[in-house]
Each structure stands twice: as C-alpha cells, then as structure tokens.
Amino acid sequence: MMKDRRGWLITFSGSNEASKLELLRAWETLDSVFSCEGTSSQCTCSQVDECLNTVELKVTPDMQQILSIAFTTEEIKTVVFQMGPTKALEPDARYFPRCHFLDVVVSPNCSFVWMSIMSAMPILRSGSCWRVGSGESIKVLMDKWIPNYPTNRVLHSVHEGEEDWRVSNLVDSELHEWRRVSDVMVWLHNRKGIYSVKSGYHVARKVLRECVECSTGLGQQVWKQLWKVRVPNKMKVFAWRACQEILPTRVNLAKRKIIRINTCCCCQRALETVIHAIWECLVAQDVWAGSSTVMQKCSTNFNDFMQLFEVLMNRLDAAGLEFFLIQAWTVWNQRNTMEHDGQMKDPHWLNRRAAEYLEEYKRRRNIWLLQRQHQADNNGSLLHRICSS
Secondary structure (H helix, E strand, O other), X not given: OEEOOOOOEEOOOOOOHHHHHHHHHHHHHHHHHHOOOOOHHHOOHHHHHHHHHHOOOOOOHHHHHHHOOOOOHHHHHHHHHOOOOOOOOOOOOOOOOOOOHHHOOOOOOOOHHHHHHHHOHHHHHHHEEEEOOOXXXXXXXXXXXXXXXXXXXXXXOOOOOOOOOEXXXXXXXXXXXXXXXXXXXXXXXXXXXXXXXXXXXXXXXXXXXXXXXXXHHHXXXXXXXXXXXXXXXXXXXXXXXXXXXXXXXXXXXXXOOOOOOOEOOOOOOOEOOHHHHHHHOHHHHHHHOOOOHHHHOOOOOOOOHHHHHHHHHHHOOHHHHHHHHHHHHHHHHHHHHHHHOOOOOOHHXXXXXXXXXXXXXXXXXXXXXXXXHHHHHHHHHHHHHHHHO
C-alpha cells in the first residue's frame, strides 16, 4: 500500500513482487497521462498505448486463436446435454419438473415470457406425435402415437386402471419386436419430423379456423335467438356479455387483480361467477321463485349462462324468453345494488318491476310501430299525388 504524489491511495493485493512493479509502472504512466496540463497534444495516444502495454496480457495470442475456432455441432450438443436443470430444455426444467413439455398447464406465478410460450401450446399439441421407441414415455390412451391415423390416438373404451397404460406394456421385451430406442416427439407436418415456422404457421391457421367454427356452431342458434327477442337492446347486450362470461363479477375482477375477495357479495358462500350471480345464488333463487313454473323447475347445475340460455330457449316461448332476459337483468341490478349500496329489495317487488318494465316496453314499441306505419302511409299518399299530377 502506498500513496502517489497527489495523495491517492494505491493498494496492492497478493504477494507477487513482479505484479506489484507492473501495476506501479502502469499507474505512474496513467497518472502522467491524465495529469498533463496545457494543450491536448501533450496527452498523445502513444502514452495511452504505453500504459496499456505495461500491463501483462491475460489472454495471449495463442489463447485468442483457440477461442476463435468455431465449435462443431457435436461439441454444442454435448454442452447442451451437460447443462443443469435450470438451463437445459429437458423435462426436469423449472416449469415441468414431473411431466412432459406438452402436458404442462399454465402456472399462476409464471412469467409473461412463459405465458407467451404457453399460448402456442395448442399448435404444438395439434401438430406433434410420438415416435415409438421403447414406449416407456407414451401413454396408450392419452398420448398421440399412431401415425397415419386421423386422431393419432387409440379409440378404446377406458376402463378402470387403464389410463396409466404405457406403450411399453404392449411390447414384448423378450421377442424384441420393436427396437429398444428412446421415445421421440416428432412433428407430423414435416417429412423430417422437425418443427418449422412455415408448417407451424399452417397448423396455427388450421387450429384457429377449427376454434372459430366450433364456437360459431356452438352459439349460432343462441345468437340468432337472442337478437330476435323483443326486449330493449341493453338487455340483449347484457345477455350477450353474460354468455361470454365478461360481466364484472367478483371472480372476473379477482382474475384481473382488481379485488382480492371472489366470494358472492349476497350469500357469502360460493364463488361469484356469472351463472352464480344471476341464477344459482340464494338471493337470485328467491327472485326466480316468483317467475313462471318452467323456470322454477329448472335445475341449478349449469356450467355457465350460455348453457342455461340454451335450455330455456328450448323450453320457453317467445314471451317467456323475453321475461327471462328482463328478470335476469333485474337480478343483476339487485346484485349491483347490494354490492355498492348494501341494500336488498323485496323479491316480489322485483318480479312486479320486471313485468311492468316488459309491458311498458311493449306498449311504447307498439306506439312507435303505429307512428312508423302512419308516417309510411302519409309518404306513400304524398308520392302518389305527386306522380298523379
């Protein structure tokens, strides 16, 4: 340890005297470069080079030449397979330590990068298939492993204890009818069995088209019937949002991290989903108990509001379906009043209010239709007089 002429403290570590002398000479040269006064020509590049040349190189030219040599494919493959579980893309990685990559489900604590990867999982599952080797990694009934087959799966009635069958159970280990090699996941839409962006793009379009066709076929009759119901447009939009599960229930708000409590604000017993808030809640059931007999006899075991609407669509007539939408909207308003104001209205008053609302809407609609017809007749008469003259 020493001080230079300006009082700066210089500390040497280690016991090598030669290294200390080299560092001391480098420091003196560097000090002379940055302490020079006057014009900038006095601080030349040669002084900086001299300072840098004073320090012994740690990477020699021979070492630099060796490091610059390109790695071969086998060397890269060897390094990748020797990586630890936190880096290697193997089944023991962080997000799938006990299952295969294609069997992974989204974790609530995963990163946005991993969520983006998981969003492409339907494409990979649709285009991948197992290439059978030993069969120890392939489930007979659950995995896709039969090539040149529409579903690539076994069409077999599942009995108890058969879900965990492996393809290795179907191979005679003594006769060795199948080669004892590792099972490999291959890409079906490529001759080499390797994923490519081009083939993945076509599979993504196919999966998207199938999803659109499936959703369209599932709700086609619902949407047609919904938009034909003679109720105010806000009731139709409300029913459409309920079918799409996008009403601001506590469960949906909790998913978006807006609130923490996701139980029903009325009964405080179950999760407040759309179907629970409108139909299954005890408070809602008190309101529905005063409606028609068909709705009273309807069960409460529905997965979502769309399923409930499909059932009632086949059981109720046009007038009953109109009252159902008005009543559902009234129940939702009752829930909002309870959530924000803490007040609960009498179920019989809500039933009367729904009936009066529907009658008022029909009366005003009939008046509007008569006025429209009268205006059309007047326009027709005026046009006839103009043409006659």
